Amino acid sequence: MDIIPHLLDGFLVALQPMNLFLVIIGCAVGLFIGAMPGLGSVNGVAILLPVTFIVPPTSAIIFLAAIYYGAMYGGAISSIMLGIPGASTAVATTFDGRPMAVQGRADVALVAAATASFVGGTISVILFTAFAPPLAHVALAFGAEEEFALMMLAFSTFVGLGGDDIPKTIFSILIGLVLSAVGLDIISGAPRLIFGDLPGFYHGINFLVLAIGIYGIGEILWTIESSRGEVEVSQAVVSVHRIFAALKEMGGCIKTMIMGSLVGYFVGLLPAAGATPGSIMAYGFAKTMSRNPDSFGKGNIQGVAAPESANNAASTGSMLPMLTLGIPGSPTTAILLGGMVIWGLEPGPRLFVDQTEFVWGLIASLYVANLFALVLNVAFIPVFIWVLKLPFTILAPVIFVLCVVGGYAPTQDMHDVWLMLLFGVVGYLLRKLDYPMAPMVLAIVLGPLAESSLRQSLLLSRGSMTVFFERPISGPIMGIALLLFLLPVFKAFQRKRAAGKASEGGSHG
Amino acid sequence: MTAKTSKLALFSAALIAAATIVTNISVAKAEEWVPRKPVEFVIMAGPGGGADKMARLMQTVIQKHHISPKPFIPVNKPGGSGAEALIYMKSKTGEDHTVMVTLNSFYTTPLRQPALGIDPLTFTPIARMAEDTFVLWVNKDSGITNMEQYVAAAKKAGRNWSMAGTGRGQEDELLTAFLNTTYGLDMKYVPFKGGGDVAKQLAGNHVNSTVNNPSEAIGFYQSGDLVPIAAFTKTRLAQFPNVPTMTELGKPYSYFMQRSVVGPPEMDEAAYEFYRGVFKKVYDSKEWQDYMKKKSLLGEFITGNDLLDYWKVNYALHKKLLTEIGEIK
Known part of the structure; x- marks a missing residue:
């Protein structure tokens, strides 16, 4: 194979002083963009796209890819520190990252996020380097049926997510599905659930509005309630010694990180899925595979490692269909694709043959970007920790402002800000009643994807449901999904029997 | 006297000049409207x-x-x-900073x-x-290379022949409806999210045909995965010189x-x-x-x-x- 010489040539391109400089700047900018709620990698790349015409195309894509990468690292920062997902891709990171910060283990969570991002990024770039062209065909083999099967698999991992209370979990998923149905029906084009005719509902409910409302506003309400207005200062500390200890702790997450990387990478490959579903699915799998699933959502380090490795892996994965098929795997790559058109490059199956310098320069720069993003991220941890030391009376208004900005930014519509505040209050009440919130967020992300793929499959099969089980790829995935759906039922049954036996034994003794 | 007249003349000349400058400025202002904000x-x-x-x-x-x-x-x-x-x-309505x-x-x-x-x-x-512009596409695996074969295959498959497109009641569906009525076909239309996704569905053999814009299918055309059958234009497209227009095929129809x-x-x-x-x-x-x-x-x-x-x-x-x-x- 001629991969190694190509890759070495790529490194020669990536390590040119200007390109190296752009990688470092890109990572730093991305880190910041990712950390700012509402400013995701999509906005970052879109804003900076016109700047790139002053450099050659290879340097331009290296710069934008570094931003994309940096944003994946940065998204975790506000998820952990403030409990507001910094980017859509980091929503799953709040599930465990925030509880860790509350327990005074913010530095551990940040190290975990950075390390997992690095591992995810590196594994996926290696996969990318070795198997890019064959994997492009995997992406092509995924039709609507396979996409739906994959969504079912994602949902199945979440039935157990809300702990033992399965009815409440299902209720939460259903609420999420209803919210995801608001807007325009993609098949018939008819408006649905728009409350009469409120124009703000035409674009649907952006799930960041729900996530920021529930986690950001909800968090403020929680803290006000628990502190009862007393001024608290978090006992966050950081030292080199603690960072090394955290790295050691990450040793126990190797399996989770590899799993997250693989899940993220393959979900990222699929057009239109992108890093957000990938990271949420990885979280679900990590919890399902864990021996101690109840500790998830309460500050389990695995719950940070899984989504963070997955979202970085997915961001690499989504570049593959962009480069080889000309189809964006995520909204950010959609804009990168537009960029390539502007630079005069034609993405598609011929790109790997015709533009080797561009392709391999980009791949090599991903290795470099990973390294720098890790270094930058770890170096800034003391600064992030300092934020936590701010008294709540200062922090709360800052969080509130960031929430409003984050709710406004994706659609630039005040309607969404009011909606976000509403979700914050309702989410807080639901949490008080012990309803799990993560399944709702999952449902609003995956709902539209599941709905369109289900309806497209049924249109193609003329209403026959068996199509999901007959096809070689979707069949096994559906099978596993069904098993996972039934797993909590079996577990509950077993536990009841065990409990029954124990009480019998007790009465005899 | 002459001095006075000339003074007056000078004064009025100055006045006129000033007036012209003022009007010029205001005209220039009207001509050179520029946005005050992004x-x-x-x-x-x-x-x-x-x-x-x-x-x-x-x-x-x-x-x-x-x-x-x-x-x-x-x-x-x-x-x-x-x-x-x-x-x-x-x-x-009436605002000047949005296009x-x-x-x-x-x-x-x-x-x-x-x-x-x-x-x-x-x-x-x-x-x-x-x-x-719009072009009718099939996958190379179908073996179809011209309109005759396309119609024959679609007729044989009847309702099982599928066309992928973007959105409901928009461009792609209008063209599908045209093909159905013109050739007496019964193919079904399945909407997907965007032109790129539509091209991918055809390249992966999940549907039978598309009416993609050339810009959306070009990558797969270059790789040989997708085959253009006919163009919905008035004259042949420079990019696809061997692809006949609908007019050449005896069904004058163009859509842009x-x-x-x-x-x-x-x-x-x-x-x-x-x-x-x-x-x-x-x-x-x-x-x-x-x-x-x-x-x-x-x-x-x-x-x-x-x-x-x-x-x-x-x-x-x-x-x-x-x-x-x-x-x-």
């Missing part, structure tokens, strides 16, 4: 689609050649096949949803930048999608002039001309009343087409 550049489609790519290319050209003193900031409003964007533009990139949903969405209360003919016609820039209703005259100038310069730029060539885009730059007339013709055409497929009564 211009909101609404895109009637989601990120990554054809309209989005074009808008970002225009934005780059504007910035690169310093065509506007203030930047154009793209904002995607894809909701409701453009309904969201149209409502938004209507709400900006929109539009396509044929500019006609079809208001026609299909009269409740929106949008009359596209009231919008300010700034520029038609191009007309996008506008790639236009519009302003909100009742835009200020001076601002209107400014935007017309901006987009004329974009149209003439090398970047835009190259892009049109590469993506099989056709069409002259038209603006003002010519564009309005073009809209009137196409609005009526889409009303007819939508009535024929039963989308509107």
Whole structure:
């Protein structure tokens, strides 16, 4: 194979002083963009796209890819520190990252996020380097049926997510599905659930509005309630010694990180899925595979490692269909694709043959970007920790402002800000009643994807449901999904029997 | 006396001169309206689609050649096949810092949803930048290379023959309806999210055919995965010299999608002039001309009343087409 010489040539391109400089700047900018709620990698790349015409195309894509990468690292920062997902891709990171910060283990969570991002990024770039062209065909083999099967698999991992209370979990998923149905029906084009005719509902409910409302506003309400207005200062500390200890702790997450990387990478490959579903699915799998699933959502380090490795892996994965098929795997790559058109490059199956310098320069720069993003991220941890030391009376208004900005930014519509505040209050009440919130967020992300793929499959099969089980790829995935759906039922049954036996034994003794 | 007259003459000359300068200034002001803040550049489609790519290319050209003193900031409003964007533009009636990139949903969405209360003919016609073309595509594995084989295969499959397209009641479905009625076919139409996704469905053999824009299918065409069968244009496309037009096949039919820039209703005259100038310069730029060539885009730059007339013709055409497929009564 001629991969190694190509890759070495790529490194020669990536390590040119200007390109190296752009990688470092890109990572730093991305880190910041990712950390700012509402400013995701999509906005970052879109804003900076016109700047790139002053450099050659290879340097331009290296710069934008570094931003994309940096944003994946940065998204975790506000998820952990403030409990507001910094980017859509980091929503799953709040599930465990925030509880860790509350327990005074913010530095551990940040190290975990950075390390997992690095591992995810590196594994996926290696996969990318070795198997890019064959994997492009995997992406092509995924039709609507396979996409739906994959969504079912994602949902199945979440039935157990809300702990033992399965009815409440299902209720939460259903609420999420209803919210995801608001807007325009993609098949018939008819408006649905728009409350009469409120124009703000035409674009649907952006799930960041729900996530920021529930986690950001909800968090403020929680803290006000628990502190009862007393001024608290978090006992966050950081030292080199603690960072090394955290790295050691990450040793126990190797399996989770590899799993997250693989899940993220393959979900990222699929057009239109992108890093957000990938990271949420990885979280679900990590919890399902864990021996101690109840500790998830309460500050389990695995719950940070899984989504963070997955979202970085997915961001690499989504570049593959962009480069080889000309189809964006995520909204950010959609804009990168537009960029390539502007630079005069034609993405598609011929790109790997015709533009080797561009392709391999980009791949090599991903290795470099990973390294720098890790270094930058770890170096800034003391600064992030300092934020936590701010008294709540200062922090709360800052969080509130960031929430409003984050709710406004994706659609630039005040309607969404009011909606976000509403979700914050309702989410807080639901949490008080012990309803799990993560399944709702999952449902609003995956709902539209599941709905369109289900309806497209049924249109193609003329209403026959068996199509999901007959096809070689979707069949096994559906099978596993069904098993996972039934797993909590079996577990509950077993536990009841065990409990029954124990009480019998007790009465005899 | 003479001195007095000459003084008077001088004075009045000065007065006239001053007056002219003043009027000149005010005329110059009216002529050279420039945006006072960044211009909101609404895109009637989601990120990554054809309209989005074009808008970002225009934005780059504007910035690169310093065509506007203030930047154009793209904002995607894809909701409701453009309904969201149209409502938004209507709400900006009489304002001068918002323009929109539009396509044929500019006609079809208001026609299909009269409740929106949008009359596209009231919008300010700034520029038609191009007309996008449509081509009928199949996968190479089908073995189909011409229209005859296509019709035979589709007839044999009947209802099981599928056509993938974007959206409901829009360009792709109108062309599908045309093929169904013209050739007596019964193929079904399955909507997907965007042109890229549609091309991928065909390349992966999940559907039987598409009517993609060349720009959306070009990658797979170059790799040999997709085969063009016929072009819905008046003359053959330079990019596909061996692909016959529908006219050559004995069924005269052409269909185009506008790639236009519009302003909100009742835009200020001076601002209107400014935007017309901006987009004329974009149209003439090398970047835009190259892009049109590469993506099989056709069409002259038209603006003002010519564009309005073009809209009137196409609005009526889409009303007819939508009535024929039963989308509107």
